[in-house]
Amino acid sequence: MADYMLEIKNLTRRFKIGGMILGKSILAVDDVSISLPKDKTWIMSVVGESGSGKTTLARMILKLLEPSSGKIFIDGIPLSYYSKKDHRKEFYKKVQPIFQNPFSTFSMRKTVDTYLYETALNLDIARTRDEATEHIRDILHSVGLEFEQVTGKYPNQFSGGELQRISIARALITKPALIIADEPVAMIDASLRMNIVNLFKKLRNEFNVNFVYVTHDLSTAYYVSDFIATMYRGNLIEFGPAKELLSRPSHPYTELLLDSIPKVGVKWDREIILPDIETKEYSAKGCKFAARCQYAKDVCHKNSPPVTTLEEGHKILCFKYCGYKI
Numbered sequence: 001m002a003d004y005m006l007e008i009k010n011l012t013r014r015f016k017i018g019g020m021i022l023g024k025s026i027l028a029v030d031d032v033s034i035s036l037p038k039d040k041t042w043i044m045s046v047v048g049e050s051g052s053g054k055t056t057l058a059r060m061i062l063k064l065l066e067p068s069s070g071k072i073f074i075d076g077i078p079l080s081y082y083s084k085k086d087h088r089k090e091f092y093k094k095v096q097p098i099f100q101n102p103f104s105t106f107s108m109r110k111t112v113d114t115y116l117y118e119t120a121l122n123l124d125i126a127r128t129r130d131e132a133t134e135h136i137r138d139i140l141h142s143v144g145l146e147f148e149q150v151t152g153k154y155p156n157q158f159s160g161g162e163l164q165r166i167s168i169a170r171a172l173i174t175k176p177a178l179i180i181a182d183e184p185v186a187m188i189d190a191s192l193r194m195n196i197v198n199l200f201k202k203l204r205n206e207f208n209v210n211f212v213y214v215t216h217d218l219s220t221a222y223y224v225s226d227f228i229a230t231m232y233r234g235n236l237i238e239f240g241p242a243k244e245l246l247s248r249p250s251h252p253y254t255e256l257l258l259d260s261i262p263k264v265g266v267k268w269d270r271e272i273i274l275p276d277i278e279t280k281e282y283s284a285k286g287c288k289f290a291a292r293c294q295y296a297k298d299v300c301h302k303n304s305p306p307v308t309t310l311e312e313g314h315k316i317l318c319f320k321y322c323g324y325k326i
């Protein structure tokens with residue numbers, strides 16, 4: 001039996017940017033390793049400002065993007081196993097996505113229940129339409145909707161929040177082991193975000209499903225998470241149990257983030273990150289955060305920081321804890 005529900009090992013994804021001749025490449029995800037133990041079900045938030053590699057990481061877990069190197073295992077099985085055509089269904093049963101914009105998840109020309117039936121029937125969750133109806137009814141109820149409210153209606157007849165609940169119901173139909181939700185509340189009215197995030201907590205217990213919750217929204221991330229992964233320019237700069245990270249934020253960047261938490265709903269501002277700064281930071285030697293770090297010393301600009309483990313499972317990528325007084 002595998003020890004980990006999700007195991008990400010030295011995962012890297014390189015993208016070419018710019019033209020053929022003067023083009024460069026960036027490591028959108030750079031040597032990321034994360035393990036989620038299997039003894040319980042978890043919600044892991046992936047936080048970090050725009051362009052830090054969160055979506056690239058999420059897309060690799062969903063097999064929508066191939067890694068440049070490194071491996072991902074789910075329940076001990078490498079994702080490459082599911083590349084074979086015969087194993088695809090098995091993958092979709094195990095891992096399901098929820099995307100940012102529920103209005104683009106569903107075609108405006110199809111009733112939303114079409115998607116629910118297609119998932120149930122195509123992935124062999126139900127043998128007949130009647131059996132599918134019963135299953136869909138139960139799952140809609142679990143996400144706070146009733147079958148009669150949903151069936152026969154088109155996406156534009158729902159609010160963003162309702163539609164996102166239907167996306168969640170669709171993802172749950174296969175009773176997956178893992179749901180990857182990339183910015184699932186970003187398009188939803190701020191006042192309703194917490195309801196959706198609370199729903200993740202309820203569903204984690206009810207369906208024994210693990211969540212990877214990718215978000216800009218720090219307040220919901222810190223509220224909902226069992227584990228937090230903080231990314232910065234492709235690097236996983238801090239990872240650990242949420243409680244430990246909150247009580248002892250150790251990377252200077254996490255410290256900075258936590259300072260902004262009391263303002264509920266706070267987000268990073270895309271404007272402050274100019275594209276050339278982003279590229280410069282991506283290609284910086286040494287620690288990618290050094291240029292913005294109040295503690296940075298020479299070593300930080302010259303060498304890549306090592307991974308240091310503080311407590312069980314709490315890892316940071318910083319020189320601060322390996323003998324350098326910074």
Ligand SMILES: Nc1ncnc2c1ncn2[C@@H]1O[C@H](COP(=O)(O)OP(=O)(O)OP(=O)(O)O)[C@@H](O)[C@H]1O
Binds near residue numbers: 015052053054055216
């Ligand atoms: N297909 C691609 N081709 C080239 N570069 C890409 C591609 N996809 C992402 N990138 C670059 O990789 C970096 C990480 O992007 P990614 O979308 O993973 O960040 P993110 O953390 O999800 O950002 P956001 O919070 O804005 O969604 C960025 O610099 C982005 O421009």
Ligand SMILES: [Mg+2]
Binds near residue numbers: 054055056
């Ligand atoms: Mg993204």
